[in-house]
Amino acid sequence: MDIFDDESLGETLxxxxxxxxxxxxxxxxxxxSHLMVGLLSVCISLVASALVRSVLQKRVFxxxxxxxxxxxxxxxxxxxxxxxxxxxxxxxxxxIPLGALVGIFxxxxxxxxxxxxxxxxxxxxxxILLMERPVKVGDRLELNGVWGDVVRINLRTSVIKxxxxxxxxxxxxxxLDEYVINYSYGNPRVRIHIPVxxxxxxxxxxxxxxLMEVAKANPRVMQTPVPKVWFRSFGESALDFELLCWVAxxxxxxxxxxxxxYAIDAQFREKGVEIPFPQxxxxxxSSVASLRGSE
Numbered sequence: 001m002d003i004f005d006d007e008s009l010g011e012t013l014x015x016x017x018x019x020x021x022x023x024x025x026x027x028x029x030x031x032x033s034h035l036m037v038g039l040l041s042v043c044i045s046l047v048a049s050a051l052v053r054s055v056l057q058k059r060v061f062x063x064x065x066x067x068x069x070x071x072x073x074x075x076x077x078x079x080x081x082x083x084x085x086x087x088x089x090x091x092x093x094x095x096i097p098l099g100a101l102v103g104i105f106x107x108x109x110x111x112x113x114x115x116x117x118x119x120x121x122x123x124x125x126x127x128i129l130l131m132e133r134p135v136k137v138g139d140r141l142e143l144n145g146v147w148g149d150v151v152r153i154n155l156r157t158s159v160i161k162x163x164x165x166x167x168x169x170x171x172x173x174x175x176l177d178e179y180v181i182n183y184s185y186g187n188p189r190v191r192i193h194i195p196v197x198x199x200x201x202x203x204x205x206x207x208x209x210x211l212m213e214v215a216k217a218n219p220r221v222m223q224t225p226v227p228k229v230w231f232r233s234f235g236e237s238a239l240d241f242e243l244l245c246w247v248a249x250x251x252x253x254x255x256x257x258x259x260x261x262y263a264i265d266a267q268f269r270e271k272g273v274e275i276p277f278p279q280x281x282x283x284x285x286s287s288v289a290s291l292r293g294s295e
Contacts, residue, residue: 038090045086049079072137072153073130080155125172126155135175139184140250143170163254183250189222190250192257196264197238199274204231204239207273211243214263220256222246237278 053075061071129135130153139150141160148162158175160168174180183190198207208229215227227245234240243264247256268275 037093041086041090041093042083045083045089048086049082052082053078073133076130076153121173122156122171125176126153126158128176129153129158129172134185135180135182139182140188141175142181142183143174143178146170188249189246190253191244191246192253194243194257194260194264195232196241196243197235197275198241198268199276200239202239202273206271207239207241210267210271210273211241211264214260214267215243215245217263218256218259220247220252220259222248238276 056078057071057075061074135141135150135153135158137150137153141148141150143160146160146162146168148160148166148168150158151161151167152159153172155172157169157171160170162168196207196211208231211229212227215221216223221227222245225246227243230242230244232240232242243260245256245260247253265275267273
């Protein structure tokens with residue numbers, strides 16, 4: 001007859017493995033059961049975070065008609081706060097003292113000092129972006145030639161989606177350390193510049209009137225501030241003008257530029273204003289002696 005039946009043997013093994021000390025933190029033995037409790041605490045905090053954010057988004061922020069960027073930042077803050085609280089409760093439930101956490105963070109800090117500077121910089125920058133909000137979700141940015149809208153700000157990286165529907169992942173430190181053009185910061189309107197060259201001898205007043213009429217005829221061009229035309233310079237092969245006008249948002253910029261260019265070309269053709277090609281005059285000089293020598 002077996003000393004242990006199958007059921008008692010299984011219970012004994014489960015009890016044994018659950019009490020095996022895997023490692024110690026300041027004389028506190030961490031067992032499998034401790035790890036399971038800690039993992040359960042983190043999972044519960046994730047579920048609680050999702051529920052709280054859902055309630056806030058659907059029942060609170062929606063009624064308040066909150067700015068999307070501020071709503072995103074607050075939801076992120078609530079998520080990380082609940083997650084940190086869950087981790088803290090999990091550590092307390094397995095009797096890990098706070099002093100041990102300080103020791104762990106000290107060790108991690110040494111590692112950060114040697115090899116994780118970029119990760120730390122991006123993490124800190126993410127917190128600054130979420131709290132100070134110099135850049136927020138929905139903003140139209142231009143960074144190192146990248147033009148697009150901010151669709152997500154994480155703790156380490158941000159995602160910018162271009163008009164070509166390409167997602168560009170940018171480290172958060174780049175958004176704080178480098179020169180960033182934020183077209184949505186403050187007043188979202190944008191002034192567009194359209195350079196125009198006409199042939200020498202053209203009626204400059206007629207050119208000015210045509211450009212002003214084209215700007216006023218476009219429904220997407222703001223009439224306040226009033227559009228204006230600059231006579232910039234006498235170029236090498238053209239008289240250089242520039243049409244300046246305002247649009248309500250940066251999203252309209254390139255569409256309106258295209259519409260105005262089409263309209264300017266049509267009006268110039270109708271009014272007989274010539275847009276010249278670049279020209280170069282080549283002068284050849286030869287001495288009489290070299291010409292006689294060639295004969």
